[in-house]
Amino acid sequence: MSRGPLNGFQNNLDRHFGSNGFSFFDRAYLVDWAFSSFLWLAAFYIKALPPFERDFSTKDELIDHKHRPNQISGTMNWLMAFIIPMAVTVVLGLVRRSPIEVHHSLLALYSGRGLTALITEALKNRVGRLRPDFLHRCKWDKELKACTGELEKVLDGRRSFPSGHSSTAFAGMTFLALYLAGLTGAWCLTQPLAGGSLLRSKLARLTITLLPLGFATWVAVSRMEDYRHHKEDVIVGSLLGIACATICYLIYWPNPFAYAQVHTARVVYGGSDDSDRARMPVPQRYGYELTGMDHEHAEESV
Numbered sequence: 001m002s003r004g005p006l007n008g009f010q011n012n013l014d015r016h017f018g019s020n021g022f023s024f025f026d027r028a029y030l031v032d033w034a035f036s037s038f039l040w041l042a043a044f045y046i047k048a049l050p051p052f053e054r055d056f057s058t059k060d061e062l063i064d065h066k067h068r069p070n071q072i073s074g075t076m077n078w079l080m081a082f083i084i085p086m087a088v089t090v091v092l093g094l095v096r097r098s099p100i101e102v103h104h105s106l107l108a109l110y111s112g113r114g115l116t117a118l119i120t121e122a123l124k125n126r127v128g129r130l131r132p133d134f135l136h137r138c139k140w141d142k143e144l145k146a147c148t149g150e151l152e153k154v155l156d157g158r159r160s161f162p163s164g165h166s167s168t169a170f171a172g173m174t175f176l177a178l179y180l181a182g183l184t185g186a187w188c189l190t191q192p193l194a195g196g197s198l199l200r201s202k203l204a205r206l207t208i209t210l211l212p213l214g215f216a217t218w219v220a221v222s223r224m225e226d227y228r229h230h231k232e233d234v235i236v237g238s239l240l241g242i243a244c245a246t247i248c249y250l251i252y253w254p255n256p257f258a259y260a261q262v263h264t265a266r267v268v269y270g271g272s273d274d275s276d277r278a279r280m281p282v283p284q285r286y287g288y289e290l291t292g293m294d295h296e297h298a299e300e301s302v
Helices: 003-017 028-047 074-080 083-095 099-127 134-138 151-156 164-184 202-225 231-252 274-278 295-301
Strands: none
Touching (some): 028 099, 083 099, 099 231, 164 202, 164 231, 202 231
């Protein structure tokens, strides 16, 4: 009785993705998902711990700025750095009818964001650097010799290094930039393209891939404008997000700086065998070509 719906579902999948569309999947990917989830859980656990309470002076001008509202809230930044990259990569993967691209984009994004979150929260907790607006949060009482401000705000004021907004934004947007660069060949700067189409403009492709990084930069700069972070916090947070996103992307995807006639996700487990590679479906393009690099020109330039 249950075979009918299951068989129908399987037939629909085979019709859309091909009979070997899911042949890439290996049980080892389940371990990757589980370990990535562990990174997230560990980050949330560390975030709930009290931070290191660093000594301070009430005359320190570096931490004596007014407490201001965020230009970009933490929730908004988190959603922008996760929902947008996820939506773009999943939609393009489905359009190209490539299950491995959908799976690998989600896993690379999820693991990169998780690794970034863990390192960021661990450093925030142990360093305990004071935010530029700490004294305004603290509301120091000379007689009590203690902060009288709201406890949650005071504790958060001790989590300045590194910038979580910056690391989060750059983790999500660096992944999206790498993904788009690989798909369009925009970062293969020395490779020529065949002309004849407005969509083949290298400068236009490059600009599209840099837009996500532009958003992440805006987020990082806003943290200094809001006096929530020192410049060192923002720089380190940004580099941390870039590094984690790049590492996790390159585990599952090829180098976007290297030329590839067909850019698709890497077969991580069992991919060294030629027979395994032969079973992998080639993404379909449906009348347009995102990578669009002319193979003959590429061979001549080698």
